[in-house]
Amino acid sequence: MDVSFAQTLWLTLKLAVLTTGILVLIGLPFSYWLTYTRVKMKPLIEALVSMPMVLPPSVIGYYMLVIYSPRNWFGEWLGRGFDIRLAFSFEGILIASVIFSLPFMVQPLHNGLRSLPDSFREASYTLGKSKMRTFFRVLLPNIKPSIITAVALTFAHCIGEFGIVLMVGGNMPGETRVASIAIYDEVQSLNFEAANRYALILFLVSLVLLTIIYSINRKYDTWKMM
């Protein structure tokens, strides 16, 4: 196995693990807030979260590039104040990937929380338990299938992400060249054997992840029936 092949796979894995990890930390409190908030803007916020599912990655990629650009205040501020350049860097694709995978984390969690009867939360409150304790002891353990689905979907989606990484990160080996981009690159160079190796790995990883999701959900359904 040559070095660049291993490097690309490592980068792909790193991006997916970090994105999923960050999204778990953001997604859990955010889904909780989204489920129980009564703000009037809720539909708009829900729409914004789901945008990455319907927009072409190039649209979000384009806006990310505009924001990252040193010609705009945010990019300039980052560059001048912290010497950070997000365009065509790993950190840049990580942020883009977090934003782009947000709905895949939030939606299953949001649906899971919504499916729980209100009485669970209320019973816990009337038994004297704080919101935090209720969240971790009562709500989260009862949406386990949703959590597993959210994590696996986010991870799988992240591994398969192509457009936004290409837009924001380009194709820099060791920095932004993930497997999906490497496939495109190898095919362009008529290097079909290398493309095939990447493709097969992505195919198998995604298949395994999705099979896990479906088998877990089935198991929970059978439990419920019993």
Add this chain to the structure above:
Amino acid sequence: MENDVINIDIEKMMHTAHGSMNLAIRTSIRTGELVALFGQSGSGKTTLLRILSGLVKPDKGLIQFGSTVWFDSKKQIDIIPQNRNISLMFQDYALFPNMTVEQNILFAQPEKDRKTMDELLRLFGLSEFRKRKPDGLSGGQKQRVALARALARKPQLLLLDEPLSALDAEMRNSLQDEIVQAHQMTGVTMIMVSHDLNEVFRLATHVLCIENGTITRSGNPEAVFSDNSISGKVQITGQIARIDKQDTINIVTVISGNNQVIKVIAFDNDQENLKIGDSVMVFSKAFNPIISKLR
């Protein structure tokens, strides 16, 4: 003596499927009573229960438990449910599916205490199910766990939202006894929503009749329901304890919810479908009490 009274004086605009209704409740309840909120569905019983628990905020008014203010719209006081030291038993029981029977009860305890938990499990005949999750329990068992869990919190006020409505008649009978037993044992003030007259008679020491958002009548069950305006002839419901045959008549002994013994004459043809243990209603027609089978 002011610690012995729960004062309620609240108003809440309710928006229901049948339009808007103003819930305006003003009453005081002595602690230690087993109070039934009785009325048609949609009359505001459950909302009142949720207001007392702190889950629903009234538009204005005052709720005071003894000297502790739970809600005061003038002083902007609204104590959260966690700090009211209450338990609310939900109609759907709201047992946590991720926890076993044992864990559900331990979760409710302010301080983990396995000995008290064992006692509760024993009292409600749940010892052999302690390691089961709620999904593996029958309706009656779930109800018992919910009651045990509610008591495990050691509340000063236990609120029960139609605790028995989801159960069949036989199960209801045995669980009614357990509610009474729990009440007598702990001395906790209980407020129970019910639209089952039989249940009210059997359990309650005090009844608040709610119609269209206001209390129309209150007092002990006999006093409240012997007033004929609620239903022409209603007087007492209870269960048949004995049937003594004397010539052509039978003397039926009925025990009411408050363990009051009533003797009623039933003629042979009336008596045919009555047997010991039946739930019956005793009502008066002209001057003679007549008895007829309820179910």
